[in-house]
Amino acid sequence: MNSSASAPGKVILFGEHFVVYGAKAILCSIDKRIKVTSQLIDEKKIKIKSELGNVEADADSSSNDSHELFKPFVYLADKTLKKFNKNCGIEIKIESEIPSGIGLGSSSASCVAAAASITGLFEKLPREDILKLAIEAERKIFNNTSGADCSVCTFGGLAEYDIKNGFKKINSGSDFDLVIANSKQSHNTSEVVEKVKKFKENNKELFDSLYKQESELIQDVFVSLGKNDLSKVGSLMSKNQALLEQIGVSTDKLDILVKEAKKTSFGAKITGAGGGGCIIALVDKSNITPTLTNLKDYAEVFSTRIDNRGLVDTF
Numbered sequence: 001m002n003s004s005a006s007a008p009g010k011v012i013l014f015g016e017h018f019v020v021y022g023a024k025a026i027l028c029s030i031d032k033r034i035k036v037t038s039q040l041i042d043e044k045k046i047k048i049k050s051e052l053g054n055v056e057a058d059a060d061s062s063s064n065d066s067h068e069l070f071k072p073f074v075y076l077a078d079k080t081l082k083k084f085n086k087n088c089g090i091e092i093k094i095e096s097e098i099p100s101g102i103g104l105g106s107s108s109a110s111c112v113a114a115a116a117s118i119t120g121l122f123e124k125l126p127r128e129d130i131l132k133l134a135i136e137a138e139r140k141i142f143n144n145t146s147g148a149d150c151s152v153c154t155f156g157g158l159a160e161y162d163i164k165n166g167f168k169k170i171n172s173g174s175d176f177d178l179v180i181a182n183s184k185q186s187h188n189t190s191e192v193v194e195k196v197k198k199f200k201e202n203n204k205e206l207f208d209s210l211y212k213q214e215s216e217l218i219q220d221v222f223v224s225l226g227k228n229d230l231s232k233v234g235s236l237m238s239k240n241q242a243l244l245e246q247i248g249v250s251t252d253k254l255d256i257l258v259k260e261a262k263k264t265s266f267g268a269k270i271t272g273a274g275g276g277g278c279i280i281a282l283v284d285k286s287n288i289t290p291t292l293t294n295l296k297d298y299a300e301v302f303s304t305r306i307d308n309r310g311l312v313d314t315f
């Protein structure tokens with residue numbers, strides 16, 4: 001028997017990095033997905049097949065000796081086999097429409113889809129339980145994750161997130177497209193988060209002031225989203241970018257992409273940890289084509305919209 005599940009990638013519209021220190025972030029899932037298909041196999045192995053490589057681990061060994069990238073899947077398979085007292089293995093196939101390592105939530109989406117697909121071999125868990133498992137699994141490779149990414153990949157849509165209150169959907173009725181430009185500079189989220197931690201320690205007053213500005217800006221975003229005032233939301237994105245530049249997570253390439261994107265879109269910023277990865281530009285039907293055309297000369301570009309489905313499973 002096969003058990004399949006898919007989950008969407010995501011972008012952070014506002015609040016990355018500051019969310020780690022308690023601020024609100026606003027994020028949305030996107031219409032690019034990762035699908036995970038699992039099946040039980042007689043051999044006592046956990047076999048993972050993906051475009052990033054194939055890995056085999058012993059089903060009853062600790063997950064620590066598996067390839068770093070695949071630790072979450074070995075963890076989930078191992079835990080599930082133990083829970084149901086199964087003396088067999090699991091084969092896991094991962095198919096992705098989301099480029100990895102560029103801040104579009106490929107890691108979280110794959111953890112959410114894998115948690116649903118693997119547990120789906122035995123039981124159908126509520127989304128809240130899948131989310132808990134997915135966060136546990138992602139912590140095998142990124143211990144400091146705030147949990148925001150896995151939450152939006154599970155529930156989908158436009159959402160706010162903060163560490164204290166968790167995840168809450170935003171029902172704003174706002175309608176927009178996003179243009180995503182991939183700098184093709186790879187980044188490591190943990191390293192960039194660590195760099196920001198050092199920046200905060202060395203520049204306490206400045207960081208506190210930037211944090212305050214971010215929190216105020218996010219209150220304005222809620223108002224503008226409620227009115228579907230894209231021009232204002234875009235200008236707030238560009239303001240958010242200025243704050244991210246001050247904490248040192250932009251790069252020359254990202255600065256160029258943001259500058260170019262701002263010429264035709266409502267506003268643009270890094271999405272996710274920065275230090276590489278992608279920028280997003282806010283657009284609608286009126287300016288999507290010129291923004292795509294303009295950025296094509298500088299980066300790999302594509303457009304996306306909010307995905308409202310979140311986790312989808314098919315048993």
Ligand code: PMV
Nearest residue numbers: 016017103145146189272273
């Ligand atoms: O680069 P991403 O998409 O994994 O985003 C990281 C977002 C941070 O705020 C920098 C970290 C976090 O866990 O929220």
